[in-house]
Amino acid sequence: MIETDILIIGAGPTGLFTVFEAGLLKLKCHLIDALPQPGGQLTEIYPKKPIYDIPGFPEVLAGDLVKNLMEQIEIFKPGFTLGERAETIEKLEDGKFLVTTNRGTKHKAPIIAIAGGLGSFEPRKPPIENISAFEERGVEYMVRDPEMFAEKKIVISGGGDSALDWTIYLADLADEITLVHRRQGFRGAPDSVQKVKELDAAEKINLITEAQVTGVSGETALEQVVIRKNNGDLIEKKTDFFIPLFGLSPKLGPIANWGLHLEKNAILVDTFDYQTNIPGIFAIGDINTYPGKLKLILCGFHEATLMCQSAYKIINPEKKLSFKYTTVTGIKGIES
Amino acid sequence: MEETIQIAVIDREDQKHDIIIPLDIDLNLMEVCKAEGLPVEGTCGGMALCSTCHCYIQSNHILRQASDAEEDMLDQAFDVLENSRLGCQIKISSELNGLVVKLAPESL
Numbered sequence: 184m185i186e187t188d189i190l191i192i193g194a195g196p197t198g199l200f201t202v203f204e205a206g207l208l209k210l211k212c213h214l215i216d217a218l219p220q221p222g223g224q225l226t227e228i229y230p231k232k233p234i235y236d237i238p239g240f241p242e243v244l245a246g247d248l249v250k251n252l253m254e255q256i257e258i259f260k261p262g263f264t265l266g267e268r269a270e271t272i273e274k275l276e277d278g279k280f281l282v283t284t285n286r287g288t289k290h291k292a293p294i295i296a297i298a299g300g301l302g303s304f305e306p307r308k309p310p311i312e313n314i315s316a317f318e319e320r321g322v323e324y325m326v327r328d329p330e331m332f333a334e335k336k337i338v339i340s341g342g343g344d345s346a347l348d349w350t351i352y353l354a355d356l357a358d359e360i361t362l363v364h365r366r367q368g369f370r371g372a373p374d375s376v377q378k379v380k381e382l383d384a385a386e387k388i389n390l391i392t393e394a395q396v397t398g399v400s401g402e403t404a405l406e407q408v409v410i411r412k413n414n415g416d417l418i419e420k421k422t423d424f425f426i427p428l429f430g431l432s433p434k435l436g437p438i439a440n441w442g443l444h445l446e447k448n449a450i451l452v453d454t455f456d457y458q459t460n461i462p463g464i465f466a467i468g469d470i471n472t473y474p475g476k477l478k479l480i481l482c483g484f485h486e487a488t489l490m491c492q493s494a495y496k497i498i499n500p501e502k503k504l505s506f507k508y509t510t511v512t513g514i515k516g517i518e519s
Numbered sequence: 520m521e522e523t524i525q526i527a528v529i530d531r532e533d534q535k536h537d538i539i540i541p542l543d544i545d546l547n548l549m550e551v552c553k554a555e556g557l558p559v560e561g562t563c564g565g566m567a568l569c570s571t572c573h574c575y576i577q578s579n580h581i582l583r584q585a586s587d588a589e590e591d592m593l594d595q596a597f598d599v600l601e602n603s604r605l606g607c608q609i610k611i612s613s614e615l616n617g618l619v620v621k622l623a624p625e626s627l
Contacts, residue, residue: 343591370591429597
């Protein structure tokens with residue numbers, strides 16, 4: 184069991200800066216993130232893109248901003264649970280919250296700060312009728328254990344690097360492999376594109392371009408997919424597995440079921456301290472909404488700062504909080 | 520006199536929305552749709568990184584060719600056709616007067 188003062192869900196810029204503001208008030212933080220590294224969208228989607236509206240930085244690369252934030256909060260020794268998604272929350276008898284991840288890691292804290300940005304990044308699912316009925320029964324959105332595809336018939340769909348890489352990797356292992364892509368050209372690494380074309384020429388794989396998978400069917404498990412060519416022709420293909428690889432997209436996910444008031448996929452908060460309808464649970468950064476909301480990193484920083492003041496008062500109801508400037512008092516780390 | 524153009528956006532229920540757009544504030548098609556309250560997510564904020572503003576160009580306007588980044592992202596979208604584009608990569612300009620676009624189906 185991990186215990187902390189503020190449990191932050193989401194290790195993007197807002198979540199990371201919360202550690203700093205909490206640290207100034209001597210509150211300890213622990214962060215959970217579904218991605219395997221801190222930084223959220225900045226690291227996952229656009230690490231090499233410049234940001235121009237961080238006060239004091241005329242231009243900063245997203246990846247560098249995350250690096251700087253990690254450096255800034257190091258003194259406060261935050262804990263991290265990475266690569267796991269916050270799944271359930273319950274309120275314990277002592278008034279604290281218990282948050283459990285999809286892998287069963289348990290976290291206990293009196294304050295929850297949801298800084299989940301756009302949500303957790305999940306594989307994008309194609310809009311094919313009944314596809315969810317075959318999940319884990321032949322439809323896989325990522326390759327976790329390649330051995331399960333040994334000697335099987337596989338259909339992969341997509342045109343990016345992961346579709347190409349797995350087609351190449353599984354070509355030797357599988358009994359039969361078919362790659363379906365919407366156009367003739369591929370945007371993956373040139374080496375991989377070349378290799379896939381060679382495998383196709385050598386008849387080690389079936390390459391079907393200008394087509395997409397439009398149907399899945401089977402008794403209990405997947406048995407067949409329907410591939411529609413752009414010219415309208417339909418191909419029925421027997422298969423054991425269908426692996427659609429269309430990248431990741433953010434989803435609000437399990438947080439949507441935590442009893443928080445939502446508006447258009449965002450969590451409604453009070454702008455006094457960014458608290459949600461459940462006392463002790465705050466929502467800051469891109470994931471919250473209120474009249475006049477702007478999804479900006481700098482607004483997330485502001486929200487995190489005000490939120491920590493209320494968090495302190497909830498944790499220390501009898502203490503009076505006197506506000507101090509870092510320039511006057513410096514910063515003191517937290518003893519681990 | 521403020522310069523404007525008019526375009527038509529057809530939503531996923533085949534409802535047509537005529538929209539008048541001012542040219543002086545440098546909008547893109549995704550932003551126009553959001554401002555109009557149409558169900559376009561624009562999750563990534565317009566960096567051609569999410570494909571939630573996928574749409575079909577239905578009029579005969581000649582648009583600037585899609586960049587590699589846009590094509591990459593269309594590879595990750597569904598129901599992609601010849602006339603598929605990402606709304607966020609279409610800058611509103613006077614040449615687009617009379618443009619007709621249809622929103623692509625939402626992915627799950």
